[in-house]
Amino acid sequence: AQTVTQSQPEMSVQEAETVTLSCTYDTSESNYYLFWYKQPPSRQMILVIRQEAYKQQNATENRFSVNFQKAAKSFSLKISDSQLGDTAMYFCAFMNRGGNKLVFGAGTILRVKS
Amino acid sequence: DSGVTQTPKHLITATGQRVTLRCSPRSGDLSVYWYQQSLDQGLQFLIQYYNGEERAKGNILERFSAQQFPDLHSELNLSSLELGDSALYFCASSVVGGIETQYFGPGTRLLVL
Numbered sequence: 001a002q003t004v005t006q007s008q009p010e011m012s013v014q015e016a017e018t019v020t021l022s023c024t025y026d027t028s029e030s031n032y033y034l035f036w037y038k039q040p041p042s043r044q045m046i047l048v049i050r051q052e053a054y055k056q057q058n059a060t061e062n063r064f065s066v067n068f069q070k071a072a073k074s075f076s077l078k079i080s081d082s083q084l085g086d087t088a089m090y091f092c093a094f095m096n097r098g099g100n101k102l103v104f105g106a107g108t109i110l111r112v113k114s
Numbered sequence: 115d116s117g118v119t120q121t122p123k124h125l126i127t128a129t130g131q132r133v134t135l136r137c138s139p140r141s142g143d144l145s146v147y148w149y150q151q152s153l154d155q156g157l158q159f160l161i162q163y164y165n166g167e168e169r170a171k172g173n174i175l176e177r178f179s180a181q182q183f184p185d186l187h188s189e190l191n192l193s194s195l196e197l198g199d200s201a202l203y204f205c206a207s208s209v210v211g212g213i214e215t216q217y218f219g220p221g222t223r224l225l226v227l
Contacts, residue, residue, distance in 0.1 A: 033213070043202060045218035046116075091157065097213060100170035101147070101159035102206075 002027045004094050006105035013082045014113055020067075021077045021108050023092030031097035034068065034075045039107070040088040048090070051075065053097075082112045117141065118219035120205050126225045132193040135222045137205030139186055145169070145208045146188040147216055148180055152201040163188055164210070195226045 003026045013019035025034070036048040051059045051068050058066050063083075067076045079086055092105040117140035127133055139146050148160040150173075159172035163182035174180075177195075182188040192199060202223050206216040 035215070037218075042220075043223075044116075044220050045204060045206075047215055047217065050215055095216075100162045101172055102149075102157075102216060103159070104157040106156055 002029075002094050002096070002103045004092050004103050004105035006092055006108050008108045009106070010109045010111070012111040012113055013079075015082055015084060017082055018078060018080045019082055019110065021079075021090050021092075021110065023075045023077070023105055025073050025075065025092070025094050027073070027094065027096075029096050032099075033095045033097065034066075035093040035095070035102065036064070036066070036077045037091045037093060037104075038086075038088045039091065040085075045091075049077065079110075084112050084114060086110060087112045116217040116219065118205060118207050118217055120203075120219035120222050122222060123220065124223050124225075126227065127195060128227055129195055129197060131195050131226075132191065133195065133224065135190040135192070135203055135205075135224075137188045137190070137207075137219055139188070139205075139207030140217055143207035143209050143217075144186065145210055146182055146186070147206040147208075148174075148188070148190050149204040149206065149218075150201045151204060151221070152198075155201075157204075160190070192224070197226050200224055200226045 032053045034051045038046045063080045089107045093102040119138045144165045160174040162170040180190045202221045204221045205219045208214040
């Protein structure tokens with residue numbers, strides 16, 4: 001069974017600075033997908049970024065980018081120019097290609113301070 | 115707004131009761147997924163339906179059941195409710211399943227007293 005580990009329960013960052021959230025996963029599969037979802041205080045689950053395991057290039061979405069290290073089974077999220085609206089719980093998630101479910105990590109609470 | 119809708123937003127009920135949570139997927143999506151978010155268990159996959167048929171089951175209790183109707187909306191039925199069933203229940207949808215991103219609804223917050 002796949003597992004996802006987020007080792008940082010809480011983090012804080014100053015507005016406009018850069019922060020990196022860590023995620024590691026365990027799988028014996030070679031084809032899979034990795035995601036970061038954001039859950040703000042409203043509790044809505046919002047997709048931040050997605051990475052296909054077969055792609056060597058790291059995904060980027062505006063201020064959000066990932067560092068995907070397949071051999072190390074590591075998938076970190078970098079947030080540049082942090083904004084107050086980035087304050088949220090961030091979840092790393094895994095899905096097998098052809099699979100049906102997302103497997104989530106425990107989440108990291110990120111607080112952006114002014 | 116993801117395009118996935120869930121009703122009701124909040125539900126308060128008593129132990130032993132039965133409730134139904136409703137989800138409408140994004141236009142064009144055939145797959146619906148249900149997840150439970152609780153403090154002790156985190157986010158867990160419950161069940162997936164694809165075009166009206168059950169496709170996958172996760173950690174879903176026997177007291178819980180779901181279905182997907184011809185118009186593709188889905189309902190999650192929770193019966194003989196216990197205090198531990200209090201949680202945020204999310205519905206997500208994707209076009210088919212397997213490779214697409216799942217988009218989440220706003221969730222239904224269930225409180226069992």
